[in-house]
Amino acid sequence: MTTSQEELLPATRRALLHRIAVAQSEGRTPSLVAAVVRDGRAVWHGARSSVDGHGPDEHVQYRIGSITKTFTAVLVLRLRDEGVLDLGDALEKHLPGTGAGEATIAELLAHSGGLAAESPAPWWERTPGSLRPELADVLGKQPLVHPVGRRHHYSNPGYTLLGALVEKLRGAPWEDVLRREVLEPLGLDRTTVQPQAPHAGGWAVHPWADVLLPEPAEDLGRMAPAGQLWSTTGDLARFAVFLTRGDDRVLSARSVREMRAPAAPAEAADVVDGAAYGLGLQIQYRDGRLLVGHSGSLPGFLANLTISVEDDVAAVVLTNCTSGPLTAGVGADLVRIVAEAEPRIPEPWRPLPEADAAVLELAGQWYWGTHAFALRLTPDGGVSLEPLSGFGRRSRFRANDDGTWTGLEGYYAGELLRAVRRPDGTVSHLDLGSFVFTRQPYEEGASVPGGVDPEGWRGIG
Template sequence: MTDLSDELLPTTRRALLHRLAVAQAEGRTPSMVAGVLRDGRLVWSGARSMVDGHAPTTDVQYRIGSITKTFVAVLVLRLRDEGLLDLSDPLGRHLPGTPADGATVAQLLSHSAGLASETPGPWWERTDGALRPGLADVLEAERPLRHPAGRVHHYSNPTYALLGALVERLRGGEHWGEVLRREVLEPLGMDRTGLLPEHPHAGGFAVHPWADVLLPEPLTDTGRMAPAGQLWSTVADLAKWAAFLTSGHEKVLSAGTVAEMRRPAVGTEPDDWSETYGLGLQLVQHDGRILHGHSGSMPGFTAGLWVSEADGLAAIAFSNATSGPRTAAVAAELLALTAQHEPRIPEPWRPLAEFDEQLLALTGPWYWGAAPHGLRLTADRGLELSVLGRAGRAGRFRAEADGTWTGLNDYYAGETLRVVRAADGSVSHLDIGSFVFTREPYGPADAVPGGVDPQGWRVY
């Protein structure tokens, strides 16, 4: 195992090892292995095993279950970024003849297409894929839908079988696993991740509920259902994947597309939410922070990978028991422990390296009607709008080549900010998606939609 002894403080390492040891012992799993990343680097790893002196290393493969779905989602988004499909396209446009012809690609990625959770027939996770040779075999012909498409989040394993087939269709019939290897795993240096185990790898077990005895689980090739959960990987390889899910990679997906994956794509509960789904990524709230990643399970194995963008941290955990510890929760707790013991130290404040005098002149107070806002200049000619009073909406904006800005978050996400100039070239007002911001409350009158009472402000 890589020596990471100097990466974290001794008290942090002790706390992480203690949490892992408790999870392995109380969860009654033959082994557990875990790792923590900080700023994209693996800074801690630990393992516990039922065999003295034989703990797994970060190079031992475990089955990662539904974390596989994050890889399939990346393949689909690569197709979108290449212009081979649009997320709003119905599946039938590219892969006709399935029960999900009318569902959009985005709905499939976010489990909101309404498809059944599981396949018909025997439990696909413990049976050979030869029992389901075609796409028609992964969904019931009579009742494939459980909900109207696009209405609710309903987790569906067969959905990702369809997405794997979509990748194959648009890559000229090449197997999705080979596409994954060439387009994603090789560029990221993930040579210990694949559809079938390679030595060294853990064996999967069931643990008897009322006695400390084990039953080996079958290692099946699930065929058409493999995109839902077949991949094997290691802590070292998933550390590279966690880093990618934070920042993207120039040869795989841009940082902007990866950020799109982790935005909620389905509705949440009106009062509060603890878990939702993006485009192939789970989003959870844990210990006051938002994490993105995925949990995973297959017979004999459980896994979890979570990233906290705000903390610059990620954590991975594997176990080789079917229903032992809540491994995904352990990964989230390892991340939280690291953040608690060693909170992120912010970068030093530094002034802008350069700025434009005309942009600087745009900063300061602006008014939407009578609601005061403040506009400040950020790096790369960006703008940040803040609310100074009790009403209004804040937003961050990215500079575009045509002299406009595009909203990046919340209400103004995707909306255009334009600087509107008067006939003499001076700045009249700002326009954000038809909302007018002026330098004075409701002034100048000709810039305010609907005009302003000619008598102006007065006392009643």
Template sequence: MTYSEELLPGTQRALLHRIATAQAEGRTPSVVAAVQRQGRIVWSGSRSCVDGHAPDADTQFRIGSLTKTFTAVLVLRLRDEGLLDLDDPLEKHLPGTGVGGVTVLQLLAHSAGLGAESPAPWWERTPGTLRPELADVLGEQTRMHPPGRRHHYSNPGYTLLGALIEAVRGASWADVLQREILEPLGMSRTSTQPQAPHAGGWAVHPWADALLPEPPEDLGLMAPAGQLWSTAADLLRFASFLSEGDDRVLGAASVAEMRVPSAPSESGDWQGGYGLGLQLVRQDGRTLVGHTGSLPGFLAALWLSTEDDVAAVVLANATSGLFVGTVAADLVGIVAEAEPRIPEPWRPLPEVDAELLALTGPWYWGTRANILRLTADRGLELQVLQGSGRGARFVAQPDGTWIGLDGYYAGETLRIVKAADGSVTHLDLGSFVFTREPYDPASVVPGGVDPEGWRGLGA
């Protein structure tokens, strides 16, 4: 059976209905949305209050804090080039800020304890020329919380990251962004200033159907936190990159690192988190990664489900009223549930390593039964046989050990322990001994095994 890349008519209508309802109920001048599946745009749609003037996937909107994800990618590039370490204090590369003890990682994850906003006047609605120096962005009360203790969203924190990029690269944030992300990914409709065709930003009166134009301010030093303009089509190109990586920009492993929670969640918030420049949410049993954004006159959201290989972008030109993050998540859900991803055909390994094959099958941690499997990429995967537990995938190391990639054993070392004759006696995983039989007396079980062995209740 051939799989069609096109969405079914019923799915397309459900998507259109969702954004039409959002535009009407959110009282938004216009909204444009697009959905991508398996790296290809499969649907786009829009609604507008002006007949004949609906935007399309090539119309620019301001994307606000979605800009932060681009800034984070530039910082990760510096790390991958060996120009900095994420655990470096900011002071090492950008001295004199007054907050130099916080680390690059803490800034990326919004756990540096810095203030959420710059000092008055409201930075999003005033020219960036009012804040010509970093001290003007940070203000006098730079620390709201102890660094590393909690997630506290900070726009000034990403201003510092932009300044860090400029200091290390010796070029402006905008020029580095253009050269290192936008050009390689073919994002020709993403820019720091609006380029036609673009939407105008509007405020909608909360209690009347009336409009007020919003000023499109240049944010100056705050640009790395929210300056960019983009289109639905360009942002879906970026979503493909966030899913698979691109060696011209950032490899798959580093992009995957961005998607891992890196900061403590807010108290009571167990449905969301923050990675490195990426927001993470759980909705309807689905994990979504991406970012939302807002500036006066504009709302934006990009969500990606890597498991479903579906991404959605929603852009609107209103200051408030429309919950674009919810709408974008709903669009992902509509496609993923109506037309579930068709798995690739199962295929056997091209060749089998007999030594690895011999390791597969049941292993016991005490009395807990586990299964060790050989994966298609020549990795190993440990799974609990019943219920939930400490499963993980492992990748081989040059010294013959294996390193956990995820789950409880992420970063832990798995060692294959052999006897003098070369036979495998047990597995050592982070000091836990896994044996072929429950408490195998022939293996090295910590604490030993009672010599009388297993017995019944009456023994």
């Protein structure tokens, strides 16, 4: 008897159930529901409840708080991809008169625009949005608390501005644009601005007694793009697949990969095992694994979405208490359990269907000074360059139409790689952002900056 590769092994399923059972019990929460995604589909759902021990299914809504920001970021990236705006544009260019217009759109997405963390009192998460009908009510008299672009400082009002930007450029309310451009194409019909039955109620659990207090579920009004949404583990599992692979109906794989790239470091006090922030996504290195996603909280609810792109595993954790289980830790553990118990089976190696002779000629060993590198052709039609041994600068490169390549990551991201040829057509060297790579270290006659000593290599006697 064999097990389908789409199914999890019984021991893995029990380990997942044990983890959420411990989280619900030790976290003292009325209910906790979770899902795991692998290979592009949900493969496990589990829940625990204080009522009967089983808990809600994948169709029950919970409030997801700041995971809403990731949805708002997707809307902004769509505008960028359509050429309506550039991420380097100052907000003032498209949404004038806010008092925070010096910040760029990219800085707002990455929480480095210098804005305050919260709106002026009263606490926006526990009061009606009708108290803040205008942007000025959200931003206050002094929107900026730090120099623009100088540091990462998480800002809820920053995402209110991004929501207002979407409304201005689309000419429609944020929630209508979100439903039309993201929720409907991805089939997220249980992700809504207002709760729809069946949904969980939000609770506060007394820290010193096993008693509960209901939390209000306010309409956040202008602050909605920062934290309004309700969703389910089923919908967020599908959203995790989108954030891993992209969907050309919403955002390309290239654009969601850009969202996952670090755009701002975390504040020093928030760093645990190394953390950063992308464009609407939190990024963390935990136990040697790169995780992306987002957490969320509003009075009565905690939420987390965690993705390991390399393992092709994601986890969703939702619970209905104001404070309790550390959902980010639970999500990371669910990913780890699956990734370690059932490692991803690699795709079979296959030869390239064809190879450009001019590119194949470049494959092999190159030297930057005395540092040895290897250039390889990649299955996607690009090339990669990496040290032959040890640590060093490495990158994949995307092919351009003119025979050059553009770096995709690390030190060489955005840098141009080109093969420089002699008059007879043979390759002289590689030029990578002014760095010269030759077939031999300091090759005689090569265009090495500063020249090569004509006496060549020598010993010292």
